[in-house]
Amino acid sequence: MSEFASIILHAGRAGVELALFVLLPVMIVMLSIMRLLEAKGLLDRLVNIVAPILRPFGLPGLGVFAMIQVLFVSFAAPMATLAMMDKGGSPRRHIAATLAMVLGMAQANVVFPMAALGLNAPITMGVSAICGLIGAALTYHVFARNLPDRDDDNPMIVKHKDADGPKGVLDVINKAGAEALKITVGAIPMLVLALVFVSIMREAGVMTFLEEALTPLLNTLNLPGSVIMATISKYIAGGTAMMGVVKDFLDQDQITIQEVNRLAGFLIHPYDVAGIAVLISAGQRVAEVLKPALLGAAIAIILRSLIHGFLF
Numbered sequence: 001m002s003e004f005a006s007i008i009l010h011a012g013r014a015g016v017e018l019a020l021f022v023l024l025p026v027m028i029v030m031l032s033i034m035r036l037l038e039a040k041g042l043l044d045r046l047v048n049i050v051a052p053i054l055r056p057f058g059l060p061g062l063g064v065f066a067m068i069q070v071l072f073v074s075f076a077a078p079m080a081t082l083a084m085m086d087k088g089g090s091p092r093r094h095i096a097a098t099l100a101m102v103l104g105m106a107q108a109n110v111v112f113p114m115a116a117l118g119l120n121a122p123i124t125m126g127v128s129a130i131c132g133l134i135g136a137a138l139t140y141h142v143f144a145r146n147l148p149d150r151d152d153d154n155p156m157i158v159k160h161k162d163a164d165g166p167k168g169v170l171d172v173i174n175k176a177g178a179e180a181l182k183i184t185v186g187a188i189p190m191l192v193l194a195l196v197f198v199s200i201m202r203e204a205g206v207m208t209f210l211e212e213a214l215t216p217l218l219n220t221l222n223l224p225g226s227v228i229m230a231t232i233s234k235y236i237a238g239g240t241a242m243m244g245v246v247k248d249f250l251d252q253d254q255i256t257i258q259e260v261n262r263l264a265g266f267l268i269h270p271y272d273v274a275g276i277a278v279l280i281s282a283g284q285r286v287a288e289v290l291k292p293a294l295l296g297a298a299i300a301i302i303l304r305s306l307i308h309g310f311l312f
Contacts, residue, residue, distance in 0.1 A: 007203070011195035018113075018244050019188045026112045027074070027180035034072050035176040036169065043068060057133045058097030058140020060090060066098050067105070067132065071125055074183055075107035075239065075270035079282045086283025096144040096289035096296070101136035102279060103293060104300025105129065106268040109183060110239040114268070117247060118257035120312075124264045127307050131265075135300030143292035187240040190274070194233045194241030195248060201229060221309075226254040227263060234267050238274035242267055262312040265304030271297050 037043050043065070051061040059067070062081050069077035078098075085095050106128035115121035202208075211218070211225030218225060226249045234242035246267075249255040270279065271294075280287040 003203070007199045008196055011199055012192050014248055015188055015191035015195055015244055018247055019184050019191055022113045022116055022247075023109070023187060023240070023243075024180060024184040026116065027109060027183055028177050030072060030108060030112055031176040031180045032173045034069075035172050035179075039168070039172050054133065057137040058094060058144075059101065059133075059136055060085075060094045060098075062090070063094060063098040063101065063136070066102055067129065070102050070105050070107055070270075071129065072108050074109035075102070075275055076109075076183070076278055078102045079279060082279065082282035082286050086285045092147040092285060092289050093140050093144045095286055096147060096292045097136040097140035099279065099286060099289060099293035100139040100143075100296030100300070101132040103271045103275070103297035104135040104269060104304070105132035106264070106304075107239055107270055107275075109187075110243050110268050114243055114246070114260070117250060118260070119264060120261050123311065124261075124268065124308075127265065127304055127311075128269075131300040131303040131307070134303060135296040135298075138299055139292050139296030143295045144289060147289060147292070190237045190241040191244040194237045195244050197237075198229045198233060198245050198248070223263070224255050224259060227259070230255075230263070230267060235272045236274075238272050239268060239270065241274075258312060262309055263305075265301065265306075265308035269297075269301055269304075271301055 034043075046068070047061050047064045051059075051064050054064055062085055066078035066081040069081060082095065082099065082102075084090075085098065106124050111119065111121050111124055210228045214228060215225070218227070230242055230245050230249065233245045246255065246260060250257065250260070270276070276290070276294075280290055
């Protein structure tokens, strides 16, 4: 019993430290910058410029906004955009393409904190954007080509906070800080549980068994055995839980940052049980196009995995 309590205390300390001293500061700064750019209307101008270029990929203007949100805020940020597309009557093919892109891209709430640990954020984000667009295009033109369309019922204009004057700027920053704190606190349970899960698996010998069973495959790919538990944690508990496990492995020298960069395309995205559940809750029509979106996102992730393996 004392060993179990020790595991919980170690996992709790590691999870809270990662959340409060790595995730929270990064999210506060990035969210404040993003919300100020939104409030000043700069993001809307960027969307208006980029939207015509990305329309062949099956992305409407709001789809472009969803891309910016997942790259610079978090995987959950596009929920509001997807909800607007759902309620506004956006064609199902556009919704499917946007959802595929979001599921196949690297989310900011993992990329930026891991950049502090040594992740190559510019390459991760650049590869993510390119492959996310490919996944969206394949979804729109191939996997979702038979989905029925529906005309828009409203212009779906995104409303932002006003940042005019010192009071307006301070209000936007305070709200961004509160949003960052909510994201961070919400991540702590999964971080702690994932670390407890990995520790128990290690103590029970399950991790050693899996490593021995998969040694030929891991040797072929030149990967350490620790990638097994990182993968299990990611696809069950989500990206933030995976981040906690990877940081723990880095601290114990069970994985190198070079190997983390090689695996970034495979591990950093919302294509997991937790991420999918959150995103499809944006609306009924979003949930209805999940199947073609999953196919497009899977191809985006495979492409990202191959590119990262080649580059690193």
